[in-house]
Amino acid sequence: MSIIENIRMAFSSVLAHKLRSILTMLGIIIGVASVILVVAIGQGGEQMLKSQFTGSSNTIEVFYQPSDEEMQSNPNAYMESTFTQSDIEDLGEIQEVSKVVASSSEFMQARFREDTADVSIYGINQAYIEVNELKIDSGRNLVEGDFIGGRRVGIISQATQEELFKETDPLGEVVWVNGQPFEIIGVLEKPTGLFSFGSMEIYLPSNTYRASFGKTDFNQVTLQAKSAEDLQEAGKKATTMLNQKHDKDEAYQVFNMEEISEGIGQVTRIMTLIIGSIAGISLFVGGIGVMNIMLVSVTERTCEIGIRKALGATKRQILTQFLIESITLTLIGGIIGILLGAGGASLVSLFAGWPSLISWQVVLGGLAFSMIIGVIFGMLPANKAARLDPIESLRYE
Structure with a gap:
């Protein structure tokens, strides 16, 4: 008997007992769907976390690490502005650096008419907006x-608009920050993603911020390298230049977001593997269900097996017939499970706002694993059928 005929017989057997077949496949469907769903959500979450930390550009953050002596004399040394305008200009001269993002920030009270709110005020340079x-x-x-003219204008977040302006259109209105007036010229898009908390923020040109509040330096600096390969060299040159310029012993250091991203990736991959393994237990349970039903099927078809063997069917042919039937059951369950898992992952990503990454490797792995389950758990029933004595089988009622 050919493979095609065996497959036809397998489908005939599945269709002859529809409800039983569906219940048998249920464990495989749930197992495969769970694995696909968990892996897709895990990979999507990993990408979202990485994008939130690293963004789409090649950036490294430069920070100042006060010495123990400085911390003892000034506990607020971490909070002080440690980058001068001259530092920003010198960093921009480094060959591997594409842009220097500089900013200062502080919580201040903002007022519009009778409404007030504590808002994060940012003084930023032009590169901040671009990067x-x-x-x-x-x-x-x-x-x-x-930026050049130091105009008294600013842009606000959606949360600031909702808190301060209520139903009023903020464009063209004047908001007072620590007694200083600023015209609102724009409202930012509402942020989306995992770390989007809807913070109340106002962004001012750096020259405006410094002149209005008596600030002279920046407290946050990020370098954008020309390429990913230039990140390490750009960071090395930047810290060397700043430490030499300010006569510090490795006080200026770099915070490479790529390293943080890789660490996040390792954690999420481990968690995905653990949860995926737990979900895979249902595949094992489903395999036991397949074996149980196949044993029942062998018992029900004992007489049929006896007739086939009496007509010349070999043990190998009987074994192949029941193995293919077992594989067919698990394979159909695997395909349905993949479709359900992919659909579930798409729904989760839609509501969670992160990408759903369904890799072909996982899909193919799910199909292959379904077939392996069919072979492993179908072997015992198939072997039992192949070893039945034809005379005893014909007498079976």
Whole structure:
């Protein structure tokens, strides 16, 4: 008997007992769907975490690490501005550096008419907007003229608009921050993603921020390298230059987001593997269900097996017939499980706001594993059928 005929007989047997077949496949369906869902969500979550930490650009953060002596004399040394305008200009001269993102920030009280709120005020340079992709929902963004001229203008977050302006259109209105007036020219798009908390923020040109609040330096600096290969060299040159310039012993250091990203990736991959393994237990349970039903099928078809063997069917042919039937059951269950898992992952990603990464390796692995389950758990029933004595089988009722 050919493989095609065996497959036809397997489908005939499945269709002849529809409810039993569905219940048998249920364990395989749940197991495969769970593994596909867990892996897809895990990979999507990993990508979201990485994007939240590293963004889409090649960046490294430069920070100042006060010495023990400095911390003893000034416990707030961490909070002080440690980068001068001269530092920003010198960092921009490094060959491997594409842009220097500089900013200062502080919590201040903002007021519009009778409403007040504590808001994070950021003084930023033009590179900050480009690298961090501050997108405008209404109005306009800060432009070169605003930075050069130190204009008293600012852009606000959606949360600031909702808290301070209520139903009023903020564009063209004046908000007072620590007694200083600023015209609102734009409202940022509402942030999305895992770490989007809807913070209340106002962004001002760096020259405006420094002149209005008496600030002279920056407290946050991020370098964008020309390429990923230039990250390490750019960071090395930047810290060497700053330490020499300020006569510090390795006080200026770099915080490579790529390293943090890789660490996050390792944690999420381990968690995905652990949870996926737990979900895979249901595949084992489903395999036991397949074996149980196949043993029942062998018992029910004892007489049929006896007739086939009396007509010349070999042990190998009987073994192959029942193995293919077992594989067919698990394979159909695996395909349905993959479709359900992919659909479930898409729904989760839609509501969670992160990408659903369904890799072909996982899909093919699910199919292959389903077939392996069919072979392993179908071997005992198939072997039992192949070893039945034809005379005893014909007498079976």
